[in-house]
Amino acid sequence: MAFSHIVGHELIRKRLQRAAMTGRVANSYLFLGPDGVGKKTLLDxxxxxxxxxxxxxxxxRCAACVKVRTRNHPDVVYIVPQKGKKTISVDVIRDVIAEEVYVRPLLGHRKLFVVEDGALLGVPAQNALLKVLEEPPQYAVFLIAAQDAGVFLPTILSRSQQLALRPLPQEQVMAYMAAHYPALSEQHPFLAAFSGGCIGRAKQMAEDGTFLQLRSEANAHMMSLAGSHPAALQGCIAYVAGLSEPERETVLACMIAWLRDSLCVMVARRQDVTNQDQLYELLLFCEKVTKRGVARALDALLALERGLSGNANVGLAVSNALLSVWEELHEEGNRCPL
Ligand SMILES: [Zn+2]
Known part of the structure; x- marks a missing residue:
C-alpha cells in the first residue's frame, strides 16, 4: 500500500505523496493509462x-489505513454500476450526490469518491458528476481511473488533475519479475515484453497457470502450420475454434507475437523478439517460410483478431483466417490442402 512499494511512475508518486503530506489536494484526479500499468495500485x-x-x-498501520485496505472506511465511497447493469447510470451519480457528497466525512477531514473504471461513466452520468465538480464541497475528492482520457467530457478533463501513467521500461518489469517470480526466470524476458511494460499484466500472466500453457500450445501450432503436414491445419482450426473467448484472445495474441518475432528474426532485429526463450524454434520456423508469406499471414491473424468480437460465426472466421495463414506460409503455389 505504501508509495515506496510502487514500481516506476516516480514523478506521479511524488506528486501524490506531496499532496497528501501538505494537504494541498485537488478535488478531482484522473488516473490514466493501459490495463495493468499501475493505476489502481497508485489510486489505492x-x-x-x-x-x-x-x-x-x-x-x-493506523486504523484509517486498515479500514481503507479492507474497504471498510466510511469516508470512501466506491461508485459502481447498479446490480445487473454494465454501466454507471446517471441515477447512481444522482444518488451519490444526494446521499453522500454533501454529507460531511464521518472520521476524517476528507471524503473520497472512487470510480475504478471511468469508461463505465456515460455522458449523462458525467454531466451529473460535472455539477459537483463545478462547485465541490471542500472535503470531497474524486478519484477516477480509466485507460484513456478520450472517454471523458472535455469539461471533466479540464476540472481534474490528469495523471498519465506510461508503460514501464522492460528492464523495470524484468527486475520486478526476478524479485517476485524467480521460478519463472526463463520466461521473464517474454513476460516483460508481452506485458507491454505493464507489471499488472505480467503478474497476471505469471500467476495464471493457463496463460503459459496456452502460449506454448499457440507456439507449437505455429511451428506445425509451417510444416508440410495437412493435418496440422485441421488440428489448428479445431483447437482455436474450440477455445473459450478469453483463451482464444490469448492464443491469437501469442500467434501474432510469434509471426512478428519471425519478421524480427528475418530482418536481423533479434533484440526486438518477444519470445526470447524461443529463438531456436523461431529460427527453425523462419527456415521454412518467406518474409512475404509471414507478413501476409500476420495480416490475416490481425484481421481475425479485429473481426472476432461480436462475430456470431466464430468457427467460420477462424477457419478462413487460419486457411489464409496456411496458404501464405506455404506461398501461393501451395494452395490449401483441405
Ligand atoms: Zn496510516
Missing amino acids: AFVAALLCEGEDKPCG
Whole structure:
C-alpha cells in the first residue's frame, strides 16, 4: 500500500505523496493509462495516504489505513454500476450526490469518491458528476481511473488533475519479475515484453497457470502450420475454434507475437523478439517460410483478431483466417490442402 512499494511512475508518486503530506489536494484526479500499468495500485495508495492518521502517509498501520485496505472506511465511497447493469447510470451519480457528497466525512477531514473504471461513466452520468465538480464541497475528492482520457467530457478533463501513467521500461518489469517470480526466470524476458511494460499484466500472466500453457500450445501450432503436414491445419482450426473467448484472445495474441518475432528474426532485429526463450524454434520456423508469406499471414491473424468480437460465426472466421495463414506460409503455389 505504501508509495515506496510502487514500481516506476516516480514523478506521479511524488506528486501524490506531496499532496497528501501538505494537504494541498485537488478535488478531482484522473488516473490514466493501459490495463495493468499501475493505476489502481497508485489510486489505492493515494486513498490511504489522504485518510492516514500516521506520519509517513500512508503508514499502512493506523486504523484509517486498515479500514481503507479492507474497504471498510466510511469516508470512501466506491461508485459502481447498479446490480445487473454494465454501466454507471446517471441515477447512481444522482444518488451519490444526494446521499453522500454533501454529507460531511464521518472520521476524517476528507471524503473520497472512487470510480475504478471511468469508461463505465456515460455522458449523462458525467454531466451529473460535472455539477459537483463545478462547485465541490471542500472535503470531497474524486478519484477516477480509466485507460484513456478520450472517454471523458472535455469539461471533466479540464476540472481534474490528469495523471498519465506510461508503460514501464522492460528492464523495470524484468527486475520486478526476478524479485517476485524467480521460478519463472526463463520466461521473464517474454513476460516483460508481452506485458507491454505493464507489471499488472505480467503478474497476471505469471500467476495464471493457463496463460503459459496456452502460449506454448499457440507456439507449437505455429511451428506445425509451417510444416508440410495437412493435418496440422485441421488440428489448428479445431483447437482455436474450440477455445473459450478469453483463451482464444490469448492464443491469437501469442500467434501474432510469434509471426512478428519471425519478421524480427528475418530482418536481423533479434533484440526486438518477444519470445526470447524461443529463438531456436523461431529460427527453425523462419527456415521454412518467406518474409512475404509471414507478413501476409500476420495480416490475416490481425484481421481475425479485429473481426472476432461480436462475430456470431466464430468457427467460420477462424477457419478462413487460419486457411489464409496456411496458404501464405506455404506461398501461393501451395494452395490449401483441405
Ligand atoms: Zn496510516
